[in-house]
Amino acid sequence: MPDLTTFAKHVQDVLSDAFREPHWTPEELERYMAEVELRRVAFENLADQLNQTVVRPRLEILAKQFPNTALLEEQQSHQSSCTFEYCDRFPAFATIEFSIEHDMRFETLFVHLRCRIVPVFVKFVEQDNLPLPSDSVEEEEVADWVEERLLEFLDTYMQLDAESDSEEELTTDPVCGMKILHSAAAGTESYYGHPYYFCSKGCLTKFQDDPEQYAQIKTI
Template sequence: MSAFAEELDKKLDDAAKRRGDYRRQLRDKMVAQSDGSRKFANLAGHIMDTIVRPRMDDLAERFDHARVAEDIDTAHPYHCTSRFGRTDRYPATAQIELGIGHDEAIENVALYYSVSIIPVYLDFEKKDEIRFSIDTLNESWLVAWVEEKLLRFLDTYLRLEQVEQYQRDNLVIDPVCGMTVNKAMSAAFAEYQGQAYYFCVQGCRDRFVADPAGFLNDINPSS
């Protein structure tokens, strides 16, 4: 065989070897991903079931208008969402989500946090995440991070009671003393002729109930 023919065969053999190496790499990668997928599913399920969901439930249970979503997104199964409906006291819709994902190699895990409040009249942390190796879970550290995020959300949500833009429609006049009162947080209220009236203290309500027409005539005297 000539040197030229030997060189041709060598190059073809090298190419065949590269193809074989590539196939073995794909096979090894597939095995690793399968193992990683199983490991991630077990880890993510554990985090959601023992750390995230119980604490999301604890938060939502303290508000009649909050619910933890039961629907499962098959494309992103490892996440938990709480939705807060609009009320007079909290005149905005809010949503908080905690979810878990992984990198392409399934070697590192990310726990992410996101919040939305509509309408937006205040500044707040909308997104954050932490990353850790799939093989080095520190549960106490993770619990502390989740609890800190949920408490931070609660601080933000409670601020809805204090921001003027949210509470503008709740401001009414106490018909007895003339003070401006937030009806969602007033000390007392009474109804008269199908209309609700709100008061700064119980004493103002008692005086109003004794003579509602008199106080309303003082506010709206006949011409």
């Protein structure tokens, strides 16, 4: 078993240094907490404004373009999301969500994006965020970022369109059986001249370890 003596000494050193650090006076602590509270109130107001005037109206525009969408009521403060139900034309369930978040001291505001598409036929950005100093947030900058993310999502979602004239075909991952577009493959491998496409690096590795088990073409 590794010796814990050195680690125990480091713990004691850190604790000793902490105890030697000067502590805040009650007045300093009260002043600090008052400043944090002011930033919290400012964040709440700003986040609500951004959600109502920037994020949600743009989600509404997107949602109106499809009959299989629903703009969800806010489950949490400063959060808006839109779901796309599975249908014949778009054979996948999708969700796009924006939330306005903050750091511990309310000094930085984050516009956070989360996307989900199931089953995964195409590559897409699952998460992204825009960090901004809380005291200098520009609505136009937030609007531009949100619009870019929405258009990226729309471009991805339209790749699922079963009525599209696109000539690109779906292929089946030989390991897990998932159907994916060639362009969305996480990896490819040729076995006896036959190309195979994979939804993930994990499936590619499994195939490379034992291609005979998964290949459609069997060797004699």
